[in-house]
Amino acid sequence: xxxxxxxxxxxxxxxxxxxxxxxxxxxxxxxxxxxxxxxxxxxxxxxxxxxxxxxxxxxxxxxxxxxxxxxxxxxxxxxxxxxxxxxxxxxxxxxxxxxxxxxxxxxxxxxxxxxxxxxxxxxxxxxxxxxxxxxxxxxxxxxxxxxxxxxxxxxxxxxxxxxxxxxxxxxxxxxxxxxxxxxxxxxxxxxxxxxxxxxxxxxxxxxxxxxxxxxxxxxxxxxxxxxxxxxxxxxxxxxxxxxxxxxxxxxxxxxxxxxxxxxxxxxxxxxxxxxxxxxxxxxxxxxxxxxxxxxxxxxxxxxxxxxxxxxxxxxxxxxxxxxxxxxxxxxxxxxxx
Numbered sequence: 001x002x003x004x005x006x007x008x009x010x011x012x013x014x015x016x017x018x019x020x021x022x023x024x025x026x027x028x029x030x031x032x033x034x035x036x037x038x039x040x041x042x043x044x045x046x047x048x049x050x051x052x053x054x055x056x057x058x059x060x061x062x063x064x065x066x067x068x069x070x071x072x073x074x075x076x077x078x079x080x081x082x083x084x085x086x087x088x089x090x091x092x093x094x095x096x097x098x099x100x101x102x103x104x105x106x107x108x109x110x111x112x113x114x115x116x117x118x119x120x121x122x123x124x125x126x127x128x129x130x131x132x133x134x135x136x137x138x139x140x141x142x143x144x145x146x147x148x149x150x151x152x153x154x155x156x157x158x159x160x161x162x163x164x165x166x167x168x169x170x171x172x173x174x175x176x177x178x179x180x181x182x183x184x185x186x187x188x189x190x191x192x193x194x195x196x197x198x199x200x201x202x203x204x205x206x207x208x209x210x211x212x213x214x215x216x217x218x219x220x221x222x223x224x225x226x227x228x229x230x231x232x233x234x235x236x237x238x239x240x241x242x243x244x245x246x247x248x249x250x251x252x253x254x255x256x257x258x259x260x261x262x263x264x265x266x267x268x269x270x271x272x273x274x275x276x277x278x279x280x281x282x283x284x285x286x287x288x289x290x291x292x293x294x295x296x297x298x299x300x301x302x303x304x305x306x307x308x309x310x311x312x313x314x315x316x317x318x319x320x321x322x323x324x325x326x327x328x329x330x331x332x333x334x335x336x337x
Contacts, residue, residue, distance in 0.1 A: 012047040013102040015082075015095060016067070018323075020297035026290045034266075034279070035290055035314060035327045037298050041082075042323040043067035044095055044102045066104065068093065071317045073258075073305040074324055077121040084317075084324060085116040085129065085305070092116050092129050094144060105129070108138045108146040118211075118305075120164040120173075122188060128173060130161040137161050137175055139190065150190045153177060158184075163212035165220065170235050174212055174220060181206040183222065183237065196237030201227055204239035211305075215261035223256040223269070230259060230269060243284040244269075251278065251286030258306035260314070262329050268306055270316065275300040277316060281335060295321050 017039045025033035043066050069088020076082050084093040090113045094103040105127075107113050114133035121127055125142035135158050137150040150173075151157055159179035166173050172185045172193060181199040186192055197206045207226035214220055219240060220233045229244035230253075244253040258270035265282030268290075275293040277300075280286055291300045305317030314327040 011102075012100040013044050013095065014047075014100065015041050015097075016043045016045045017041050018297075022297075024298040026288055032330065032333075033328075034288070034330050034333050036330075038313070038326045038328050040297060040318070040323045040325045041068075044093065046102075066093070066102070068322050068324070070319050070322065071305065071324055072319055073116075073118045074307045074315045074317055075119045075121055076307065076309040076313075076315070077125045077127075078123065078310065079125065081121070081125065083119040083121070083127055083129075085119045087115055087117065088322070090114060090116065092119060092127075094127065103144040105140065105144065108140070108149060111136070111138075111149070113138075117162050118164040120166050122166045122171070122173070123168055124188075126188075128164050128166070130164050130175065132160045132162055132178070135159065135161065137164065137173075148190055150175070150186055152192070153180065153182065153184050154192060154195050155180075162210050163222070165212040165214040167214045167218070167235055169218050172235070174214065176209050176212050176222065178208050178210055181209065183209070183212065183220075183233075185237070194237060196233070203242065204231070204233070206231070211256070211258050213259045213261055213307075215265075216263050217261070217265060219261075221259050221261055221267060223259050225256055228253045228256070230256070230267065241284065243280065248274075250289060251280075253278075257304040258317070260306045260308040262308050262312070262314075263331055264333055266333070268308070268314065270303050270306045272302050272304055272319075275303065277303070277306065287335065290327070291316075297325070300325075 024037035026035045073085035081096045092105040117132045118130040127140040129138045139147045162178045163176035175184045182197040184195045211223040228246035231242045232240040255273035257272040260268045267280040277290040301320040304319045307315045312329040316325045
C-alpha cells in the first residue's frame with residue numbers, strides 16, 4: 001500500500017547544507033560572474049531536541065537526518081518549498097521552510113513509487129510527481145496529501161512519463177512521455193487538452209524526449225535526447241526552433257539530462273556525460289560550461305535534473321554525489337564576445 005510520511009507538528013526541520021571555503025564563479029574571476037556557487041544540500045535534518053519513539057520508528061534513525069540517495073529532479077514552489085525526486089530511495093523529499101516541515105512521499109493511494117523522475121509545482125503549490133515505471137503522474141495538495149493521478153493520454157495509458165512543467169500563463173501541466181515521443185498538456189483537473197510530437201528527426205519530432213522547462217518567455221524547452229538537441233515550442237505545441245548536435249566538444253550535446261532557462265533567456269543544459277552544465281545564449285550560441293567531473297563544490301558526478309526559481313537561484317541535481325548544488329544567477333547579464 002502506498003504511504004506518505006508526515007512529521008509531527010512539534011518537529012522542526014532544516015536543510016542539511018554545506019558551503020565552500022573558496023569563491024566559485026563562472027566565468028572565472030576577475031570577470032563578472034554569470035553564475036556563482038552558493039551551497040550544496042544533501043538532505044534534511046531534524047531538531048534533536050524533539051525526540052520520540054514514533055519518530056524513530058518512522059524515520060529509521062535517532063539523529064533526525066534524512067539524506068538524499070540519488071536525486072534526479074528538483075523544483076521549488078512560490079513560497080520556497082523544495083521538492084526532490086530521489087530514485088535511490090524511491091521517494092520525493094518535500095521541505096517547506098516557512099513551517100520548517102519535512103514530508104517524505106513514498107507513494108499514493110495503493111501505489112508505491114518505483115521510479116519518481118520529475119517534480120513540479122503549480123501556482124496553488126500543488127505538487128506533481130511523474131513515476132516512469134508506474135506510468136502515472138501523481139498530484140498532491142499543498143498540504144502534502146494525495147489528490148489524484150493522471151495515467152492516460154490520447155491513445156491509451158501513458159507509456160513512460162518523465163519530464164514535467166507547469167505554465168503559469170495558460171495553467172497547463174505539460175508531461176513528456178519518452179516512449180510515446182509525445183508531450184501532453186493537461187488542465188489542473190487532470191483533463192487532457194492536447195498533445196504534440198511524434199517519432200522522427202524532423203522539426204517538432206522527437207527521439208526519446210526526457211526533460212522539459214516552461215520559461216519566463218512562455219516557451220517550452222525540451223531535451224530531445226537521442227536526437228542530441230533541444231527543441232523549443234510555444235505553449236500550443238507549435239515548433240519554434242532547435243539547437244544542438246551530437247559530439248564531445250564544448251557546445252555539443254552527448255547525454256542531456258535536464259534543462260532550464262533564466263530571465264535573460266539563457267539556456268542551461270545538464271550533460272551527464274560531460275559532468276557539467278552548458279550555458280547557451282538566447283540566440284542559441286554556446287557561452288560557457290559550469291563545473292567539471294569531481295566531488296568538490298562546483299563539480300559534478302553524473303548530474304541529472306536542473307531548475308531555476310523566481311529568485312535567480314539555479315538548482316542542479318548532482319546525482320551520484322548525492323546532493324543538490326545551488327548557484328546564484330546574475331540577471332541582466334551582458335555577454336561580451
